């Protein structure tokens with residue numbers, strides 16, 4: 001399972017960089033030969049063609065892709081790409097760039113986009129916050145976008161087989177063992193609850209918003225996976 | 240003290256909205272009559288003119304402004320606005336929009352911009368994270384950009400007169416009294432340290448990155464101010 005990036009312009013190139021740094025597989029669709037040279041020089045997988053054509057998307061593996069990101073410059077083109085993508089694979093998650101123009105978001109959603117983001121809206125909010133709360137914005141940059149720094153803000157799904165499933169926050173021992181703090185819990189069908197108490201019970205399907213050192217978050221992720229695999233093996237042997 | 244917004248386009252309008260919601264005073268400089276009608280309809284203070292002209296900036300009160308945000312469309316114009324602003328008031332903080340083009344940031348910084356933000360870079364990173372960590376991005380939106388929701392991520396300067404100055408985190412009683420958690424501390428001259436221990440000492444000049452309910456953060460801010468004012472009064476009486 002991979003991501004499909006439609007357009008390697010100023011936004012698409014940033015997305016590709018983040019995905020590569022995160023070790024997520026992706027393919028870029030681009031029609032501009034000069035841009036394709038840049039993509040090739042970065043050793044990304046690239047597909048030359050029109051992202052709004054069925055056969056291009058099929059070559060990109062749309063039927064087995066995790067998500068498609070439509071980030072060409074024009075709203076109309078992003079609408080067309082979205083319609084084409086959803087036509088071939090109705091289940092694919094589509095994230096579309098909007099120009100921020102009146103009605104653009106509505107049309108992208110009507111075309112099937114699951115999420116619509118205007119770089120101007122995001123950039124404007126960010127600029128305002130950089131003025132009002134410069135340290136919070138620096139914190140966010142360190143915790144989300146800076147790799148291998150002292151801290152990371154991350155999310156973790158509590159799986160049915162996770163060792164913390166059914167335990168209270170204090171019983172899970174995340175603070176003691178990993179020096180990880182759970183700052184919010186997102187439970188399906190409910191809103192996000194923050195600053196959970198020690199006796200909050202963690203349930204399968206919960207997403208924990210955690211803050212901790214990258215190596216400790218990775219260690220916890222690994223432990224959760226190890227336990228998962230072991231239990232699955234046990235179950236197979238019993239049957 | 241106020242903010243000066245140069246340009247009420249797609250980014251400038253978002254900045255104005257955030258500043259208004261945050262009850263921060265600002266003036267918008269805009270030269271397009273149609274855009275000026277929009278600004279007037281939102282009841283913002285607007286100044287018609289070229290932001291790159293000395294007399295326009297002087298009319299905007301640049302000598303006593305907190306900061307100037309240069310968000311017109313062209314890099315060259317933002318460079319010129321920055322140069323003009325810094326020429327009149329070398330101390331003003333300038334935040335400039337960059338197109339993201341190669342060399343744009345360098346030139347804006349050379350012109351004197353204190354911070355340079357490309358909406359494409361910010362938007363691209365955000366789009367990638369919306370795919371990789373959708374719940375973390377939702378958490379950020381709730382905690383920073385959504386007013387009057389259940390939680391807020393904020394920063395607080397520990398002043399010399401603040402009641403928490405010189406106390407340890409546990410002595411400050413922020414968790415018990417306000418249900419506020421300090422998730423990071425930014426100390427002048429040092430980096431940001433996260434997840435501080437109970438015996439960390441809070442010093443004047445420290446900036447606390449806090450997470451809590453908006454009403455409780457506001458209550459703490461008020462208490463810090465009340466104590467500050469009282470101590471200043473005491474000092475005056477003694478002299």
Ligand SMILES: [Ca+2]
Pocket residue numbers: 154155156
């Ligand atoms: Ca993760």
Ligand SMILES: [Ca+2]
Pocket residue numbers: 393394395
């Ligand atoms: Ca504040």
